[in-house]
Amino acid sequence: MSSTDEPALKTPQQVLKDIFGYDSFRGVQADIIDHVIAGNDALVLMPTGGGKSLCYQIPALCRHGTAIVVSPLIALMKDQVDALTQLGIKAAYINSTLSPDLAREVEMRAIEGDIDLLYVAPERFATDRFLNLLDRISISLFAIDEAHCVSQWGHDFRPEYRKLDILPTRFAHVPRIALTATADAPTRKDIAENLHLSDARCFMTGFDRPNITYRIETKGNSKQRLLSFLNREHPDDAGIVYCLSRRKTEDVAQWLSDNGRPALPYHAGLSQETRQLHQDRFLREEGLIICATVAFGMGIDKPNVRFVAHLNLPKSMEAYYQETGRAGRDGLPANAWMNYDLSDIVSIRGMLASSDAPDAQKRIEQRKLDALIGLAETTKCRRQVILSYFGETDAKPCGNCDTCLEPVDTWDATDASRKALSAVYRTGQRFGPAHVIEVLMGRNTEKIRQNGHEQTSVYGLGKDIAQPQWRSVFRQLLAMGYLQVDEEGHGGVYLTEESRPVLRGEKVVEMRLDASERKRATTQRLRDFDTFFEDEDDRQMWEALRKLRRDLAQEQNVPPYVIFNDRTLSEMVKFKPRSLNEMAAINGVGAKKLDQYGLAFLDITDGRM
Template sequence: MLDEEPPYDPEYDDVPPDLGADVPPAPEPSAPRARAVTGPAPTPLDVLRTVFGYDSFRGDQAEIIDTVVRGGDALVLMPTGGGKSLCYQVPALVRPGTGVVVSPLIALMQDQVDALSALGVRAGFLNSTQDGVERRRVEGAFLAGELDLLYLAPERLRVPSTLDLLERGEISVFAIDEAHCVSQWGHDFRPEYLQLSLLHERWPQVPRIALTATATAATRAEIAQRLDLADARHFVASFDRPNIQYRIVPKDNPRAQLLELLRTEHAGDSGIVYCLSRASVETTAQHLSDHGIPALPYHAGLDRSVRAANQSRFLREDGLVMVATIAFGMGIDKPDVRFVAHLDLPKSVEGYYQETGRAGRDGLPATAWLAYGLQDVVQQRRMIDTSDGDAAHRRRLGAHLDAMLALCETVDCRRQQVLAYFGQDGGEPCGNCDTCLQPPESWDGLVPAQKLLSTVVRLERERGQRYGAGHLVDILLGKTTPRITQLGHASLSVFGIGTELSEAQWRGVVRQLLAQGLLAVDGDGYGTLRLSPTSAEVLSGARPVRLRREAAAAPRAPRSGRRTASAGAPELDAATTDVFERLRAWRAATAKEQGVPAYVVFHDATLREIATRRPSSLEALGSVAGVGVTKLERYGPGLLEALAA
């Protein structure tokens, strides 16, 4: 079964048990926790240094934060790992009141709150996982001004009692996370996001910031229109993730190919494997487990408790592989995902970019790997032809697929093509994707294309029949299979005229003609092939056909040879690696004791810097990036003890 439903249903839908109920009386507020930054009106840089432990903002962060702190609206596009959350967390800590974060990810709210609490930020959430006592405690803290940030699912804003609660408190900023969910034709479409324009109507004085990692110019315009952000400033950061190596390989026993990738390049690493169907998720997870790689399944058909347990293990344990449909991944804040692999073709470049962006959030080297073959193209074309919706909708789906196929078949730098899709100049070839590391050749495929299309014509005109790629290739190769003999196809004039190419090469020709729209998939549900409107131009010789020659083997760069995001992440020597692993063990034990993911304690990048600098005092430790005041007080003594062991 394919996961065609949005990835939040039923994982993330927030159906409040108290729909329409009055807000219960707020309990007597407990003594407020000390704010992470005390004193009057801290500056954004004060908050960044004291709470988050960093000395300077990156890219557009400072300008975005200044816009919101001054009361302006902002629409922010920033790649995964680019620091989007700081763009609303810092204003919420600077402006008076509580920052309200609208997020579809109720399954992750507890982890988000835990991560903020570890920084000394007073955070809470309201969703359907809580009982009445816990909800009233959070509501009371909000009304008493004891929360810096409050997380809500968009469905919560349909509840009159929630709107009444917000009216009674002081709100510093509204943050609309994963704002691409408002896009009508996005694969993450969330109808509840269409109602979020009410935030501006009811609280016109409160600034709003909408954030997403993935959107074309058209999607940005749609987000601004649907969320009533016409006057918002737009900030579009670079989509480049230079630490990710993009690789697309011809599909040939994809599970064996995946196993080879994990064993040779990512042994012991955490990663995500995406499959199109639920059945494929479960069989792939079992296949990896059977071959000694710890893997867990995740899809919408699993019981909610199983999904929650698997997600929790993935976030909290090192070296686990999550095999999932697109129902998994958005909002996952695990920084040390070292690879994202696709065993099936994504439906769009947006989806592909968003999913691969979950790798390497810490800026260290990571791999985005996709196995792609003829059947992917046939299946996706057939799904579009038989999809619900009008012709315009199918054309949009087709345009998304065409862009994805163009990325798969390009002979140019893949990173340049991804950036160009989002309207950005990729500059020089990146030197860190498969087409840069092992440039493919192109060749004149006009004659093979004419032979293939002529075979389609002969079968349809002479026999009134259509067939799939396998049968067409058998005819071209002159194979006397039982089926060809039974159907009498050995008498066709095209029988055996294609022996200059191998079966694999012919399947590549079929795939690339489908990708270029020079051949089409019939809508009969069987994947049979037919001529497209442009096939006649090829048959007449009026249209040239350039094809990508398949590489004999997929390029593989050694881990030490991959380009990193910055000079701040060099390879560690043996002694420093030993210290780093000791610190990771300390972190794992600390995180387990506190019941939080390891990255909530410290990110790998922070531990790498500590292992390299080896501070011997709290003062020296406090100068390491990512070590704020609260983390220094909470974890500093234990970390220094582990470092000196």
Template sequence: MDTTPDPQAVLRQVFGYEQFRPLQGDIIHEVVAGGNALVLMPTGGGKSLCYQVPALVRPGTAIVVSPLIALMQDQVTALRQLGVRAAFLNSSMDYEQARDTESALLNGDLDLLYCAPERLLQPRTLGLLHQSALSLFAIDEAHCVSQWGHDFRADYLGLDILAREFPAVPRIALTATADERTRKEIAERLSLTDARHFVSGFDRPNIQYRIAPKTNANSQLVDFIKTEHNGDAGIVYCLSRNKVEATARLLRDKGLTALPYHAGLPAEQRAAHQERFLREDGVIVVATIAFGMGIDKPDVRFVAHMDLPKSLESYYQETGRAGRDGNPSTAWMVYGLQDVIKLRQMLEGSMGSDQFKRVERQKMDAMLGLCEVTSCRRQALLRYFGDTLETPCGNCDTCLTPPETWDGTVAVQKALSCVFRTGQRFGVSYLIDVLRGSENDRIRQFGHHEVSTYGIGKDLTVNEWKSVFRQLVANGYLRADPDGYGALQLTESCRPLLQGKQAVELRKDPAVKKSAGRSGSRSGSAVRAQITDHDGWEVLRACRKELADKQGVPPYVIFHDTTLFDMLERKPATLEELAEVSGVGSAKLEKYGETFLQAIAQLG
């Protein structure tokens, strides 16, 4: 008689969900049957269940390879709340803790064991695994194995040993962000070329994508947060540590709870700031890209970029940290000409090979293309990852407020001619001064008041000329001097423009105005108001917070916001009725059921 648990029953009893999401069921059945799998699924799409459910169905312990200590600890904490026997092995443990965990593995007392790749590859750990009953290997954040990926980790390259030393143990590799080249490399490096590949759609329809020209970035950011996301949790990304510190100070001065996070801070301070972000409501983290991988907080309502990411993979992964609970969220970014110049200079000045630079250049061009596109941004983003959206999304800025374009052919010829006439040795501010006929000593000193392009651009404002130059650099007609002085130089592709053989349509930057809240029907603040204005919301949230504080865990580990809201909608009066609420599994029902029923009963 087969006593193997049914995956659907595990989903219901342990995790409290009625049915699998698209592809989840197929992936789980493949791994349960002993097959290998490569899974590409967007952040918030339910990747973890694809190995957690098989781990509870198959006999033995599942070994989960994870790149970050914080991610392991979060997942283990959440699993233990569900009554799952989970643990981790990493450098944060002392000798006795590690020994106890190893003993639990050998004795078959664990369902899942999380381990960093460098720890897994140690001879001692491999020896332990050979002595243990293993159900599967799950390789999370599998794009870390790819040198073309955006989070390359050299330790991941050694994971091909799993296929050789444990050929009978199924392996599942999972990632949220990988273009076709990266997927191919993951499959080759992890010996998964013969595995079934499961590629879920990349679309995150609850995220509204918005990109605006940078005018006064600080004011734009404060206006955006205050108007649309006041009191919400969010992440603000900046390129440099100094900018992180300055932006966090700015937001605090404006009455917001904002904490800096970058590699230059002491480890204890970084950990404390991350902890506050996870456990408190309405905390904003201002960070370099050092922050975020493995952050499992479901109610991040916005991700803002103050600088341009270097690739669409980075942009997609970072913005994907918003709205993991499926509720409306915003991916907001401002960018300008200096961002483009800085990134191009960093790339050209890097020590990478010509092939590396060529690939990175293509990635950067795709990122810039998304910024300057005049059609649906979501369609452009999904197309990059090989996904399609048949009709415009209606939930990005270019859909909600279609940008105007204008015939920039003459302006472009003037701009390119000015770059040529001044010797390709000057930056954008100087070039605009020449075009607009400014009377300053520097122009006279270089004799550029006598060139033919002097004063021929008075018909456009300074900001309009900045927009022209930004789009010329973004589209590869001009390049920044790689020596780092910001001088603009002509590229070969600009020749037909200069010769008048090619017309150019340019995007017209929208007039800068105070934000009036989110456009369209998917307003994050409207949904938040709908929830928070509901009778009893604060009662249930206080109940959750008290339980979380007693155990030293983030509130969402007890129950997600969506589960609390479902409780308010259903108003269960018995444990049986509470068991029907989404996200309430048997372990949480036993631990917290009576407490929440009492809180709900108070609501009348």
């Protein structure tokens, strides 16, 4: 078919309303879409939940041919394709989960022009077979999702992404759009260079997620604190708990289940079948908790994740921001809660110091970790610190993080800091904080006696300070850069050059005062997520809509949010449509879904059931 014979395509606004069911674009979405439809390249930085997918999905439907979407997670592709199929869009994927016969069927559909969007992993993209397939089909655009994976300075470097540099030469006239939610300035520069997008227009829409409440605590009994947090603020909600080790994910999942909160582990050590089963259950069931390593990081489209919890410090600000970004993708209130300790700083810094990475890479990783520690220890608005890291330096205090809602007390820790630094020096600068604290407190341990530390001038010098507060002092000395972890990876700490003014009494040290129990100013904020309920009838309607959504999803073997997300259901409760025309005005109800589900949901909103 010649280009003059091809059918006319809809405008972006028509596609947005008729297919996706939304009345208006958000932010710069319209500018990005128009730019790509016109055949131009783009680099898009937009927060998780900000609507990145529409920036390539709508151009794919407004240009002739098939859009090729490079996505790093096989597990996500099916969910994305299921969601697009529900909208009446011709979408497919090719990955290792397909049998050879099914893969060939998808290939033939692509050659015949019967696919609007085709998803593929970067590993498969660079194979000769797939490149030869691309030579036989009409391509509308290339979308490179999670583009930070191309950068060695990023937090999820995937060397396979570097092979995408063939695009501008082999497919010179096909527009490319690279998208990511997490990239600081060096990472953005690396993405542009490695994907040959230096001349592409860069769209940065801001990194703020105002619906997320950030809260960071220091450990006591971390599991018990987690359970209290969940039962207090998320008694029935689905969420993700991140742990540093595979063993811990299983331990925490079992412990939560034993305490009445259904939870499943997810990590790379589980079989592919088990991981898939657990992920499918998480996507399809209400109120299920996943305890995961970073293997469960990106690639979760479930919009009603109401909380993300960390039981250990992540390795970088980007990792933290991306993982917390899994919460509240629907724009409704969500929580990002973290519990961490001195041991997290020691272990991660030890791992970085002892790694085989080049020195330049180590310095980058150390800088990223330092930024995250700075966030954890700040007395300022946490959102200001996060946004400043990503280049937004003019943000005002948000009023929606723990340091805004519960202002942090500080204390003059100069004397305690001098004692701690002296103790590190007097004990040889090769022991971990736990041992040095025991020396300061005058404990009678075998390790102290073996090393003769009971004979030092610092022995018992810190009896006036309790052990938890000493741990806080050492944690903050590490965060401030006065102490460093040894490069052998054994957890020992030593003095840095920056500690000299403190030891000489030339510098005042002010520290956060860790309260054992702080009042919970935000307790009711998220527990009353359903504040749009005006009365008990609204609540009953909400539950009836959720049940109908769940039943329809089970019939089709798709996640409930693929039918309608929580925000769409909440609008149905608020506006109570009584006709198909009124139902069509609800955000998220496109033509295909109106035809498929409209009458069933009207039976509830119109009071027929």
